[in-house]
Amino acid sequence: MSRHPFDPAELGDGDDRVPAEELLAIARELEDLARAESPVPAAAFPARVSAAISAEATPTPPRTFLMAVGALRFGDAWRALGANARVVAGSGRVVPVGLRFQAAALLLALAVITVGGAGVVTVGSAALVQALRTPPQPAPTLTIAPSLPPASVAPSGPTRSPSASESPEASGSPEPSESAEPGETESNLETADPQDSERPEASADAHGGSDGSGDGGAGSGSSGGSGRTPRPSGTPGASDDGHGND
Amino acid sequence: MDDRSLVEAVTSGDRDAFEAIVEREATAVFRTCYRILGRVGDAEDAAQESFVIAYRSLGTFRGEGSLAGWLARIATRQALRRLGQRRATEPLDVPGTPASNLAGGPDPLGAAIAAERQRVIRSAVASLGEPYREVVALRFFAELSLNEIAESTGRPIGTVKTHLHRGLARLRERLGPDGLA
Numbered sequence: 400m401s402r403h404p405f406d407p408a409e410l411g412d413g414d415d416r417v418p419a420e421e422l423l424a425i426a427r428e429l430e431d432l433a434r435a436e437s438p439v440p441a442a443a444f445p446a447r448v449s450a451a452i453s454a455e456a457t458p459t460p461p462r463t464f465l466m467a468v469g470a471l472r473f474g475d476a477w478r479a480l481g482a483n484a485r486v487v488a489g490s491g492r493v494v495p496v497g498l499r500f501q502a503a504a505l506l507l508a509l510a511v512i513t514v515g516g517a518g519v520v521t522v523g524s525a526a527l528v529q530a531l532r533t534p535p536q537p538a539p540t541l542t543i544a545p546s547l548p549p550a551s552v553a554p555s556g557p558t559r560s561p562s563a564s565e566s567p568e569a570s571g572s573p574e575p576s577e578s579a580e581p582g583e584t585e586s587n588l589e590t591a592d593p594q595d596s597e598r599p600e601a602s603a604d605a606h607g608g609s610d611g612s613g614d615g616g617a618g619s620g621s622s623g624g625s626g627r628t629p630r631p632s633g634t635p636g637a638s639d640d641g642h643g644n645d
Numbered sequence: 646m647d648d649r650s651l652v653e654a655v656t657s658g659d660r661d662a663f664e665a666i667v668e669r670e671a672t673a674v675f676r677t678c679y680r681i682l683g684r685v686g687d688a689e690d691a692a693q694e695s696f697v698i699a700y701r702s703l704g705t706f707r708g709e710g711s712l713a714g715w716l717a718r719i720a721t722r723q724a725l726r727r728l729g730q731r732r733a734t735e736p737l738d739v740p741g742t743p744a745s746n747l748a749g750g751p752d753p754l755g756a757a758i759a760a761e762r763q764r765v766i767r768s769a770v771a772s773l774g775e776p777y778r779e780v781v782a783l784r785f786f787a788e789l790s791l792n793e794i795a796e797s798t799g800r801p802i803g804t805v806k807t808h809l810h811r812g813l814a815r816l817r818e819r820l821g822p823d824g825l826a
Binding site for chain 1: 653655656657658660663664667668671672675676679680683685688689692693696697700701702703704705706707759762763766767770781784785786788789790791806809810813814816817818820
């Protein structure tokens with residue numbers, strides 16, 4: 400009656416405390432139990448199962464893989480991965496194109512994740528090795544650092560502040576006033592055309608009369624020489640005013 | 646249609662292929678559950694649950710063993726799990742229970758003793774530790790051969806034999822020399 404009647408040869412190495420005859424007796428008893436209890440399911444049972452299945456999504460290999468990963472069943476996930484590979488390879492019956500595309504996309508995504516993860520691990524381990532090699536050097540520099548600041552801060556402070564203050568002086572607020580000095584151009588104004596001679600003369604004046612004109616220009620503009628107010632845009636006009644004053 | 650073709654058809658979206666699997670394997674799965682649980686209603690519930698689980702995880706079936714063995718393993722696990730959750734009660738008048746078989750029989754006393762014996766054996770098998778419980782249940786309740794057990798569990802056949810030997814030895818110790826624990 401049993402599909403596979405029990406054979407004593409099926410018993411491998413095991414517990415020798417129980418005689419083989421007793422093991423055989425219990426095996427026969429289990430067989431009798433199975434033989435006595437062999438009912439048939441109700442006729443509606445397959446329909447009941449079909450109704451229960453109808454609410455389930457199609458168990459495609461990609462879906463099965465994701466479900467297994469979600470349930471942390473990594474053995475099932477591994478087997479589902481093999482099923483995906485078989486779907487992509489196209490072994491067996493004809494596989495729908497959509498399903499094959501899904502399986503291929505899943506395998507590709509996993510490959511990218513694997514390669515990316517391997518890269519991160521490699522870079523991370525390299526950085527870790529680098530970090531483990533370097534610690535002896537930073538330690539002494541850190542101990543020296545507290546002794547240096549008091550000595551080095553004092554000289555460095557003053558040296559920097561003048562250099563910073565010099566830069567605005569050198570940036571030349573006087574220079575535009577020198578170039579625009581109308582007082583120095585008086586001798587040349589007699590020759591006439593200020594427009595032609597303006598630029599070269601201004602440069603000559605800048606060289607020749609920088610000692611007095613720089614300060615004088617600024618001072619005259621504010622104190623009394625209203626006719627000499629330097630205006631870069633109107634240098635010819637200013638020179639005319641200078642004549643008028645004379 | 647062979648197992649592999651059926652599985653590939655189901656995973657490609659063919660639900661009729663799974664209905665064919667259910668039609669083919671329903672009796673074996675139901676009997677396995679009934680032999681472990683001893684009640685028709687519980688056995689049907691466990692068998693239905695087994696088919697649903699099988700449908701969901703059909704994508705993990707590698708086709709190295711038989712589909713029947715794969716399903717039997719799922720059914721055995723489900724039935725044993727359900728048996729472990731069951732309360733220690735035995736309804737007296739539910740069809741399919743040992744008690745209901747006593748009424749009208751030629752030898753009520755003998756039937757009662759047999760029913761009690763079956764209950765004790767079932768409990769003793771359920772109380773075995775893994776992997777012995779699974780191997781004994783697959784061998785005698787699901788009626789799989791050692792090769793089928795080895796294929797469905799992924800264990801070497803020598804290991805399956807050893808598990809069967811030790812499982813029967815422990816079962817004998819629990820049942821005692823005269824059979825009753």
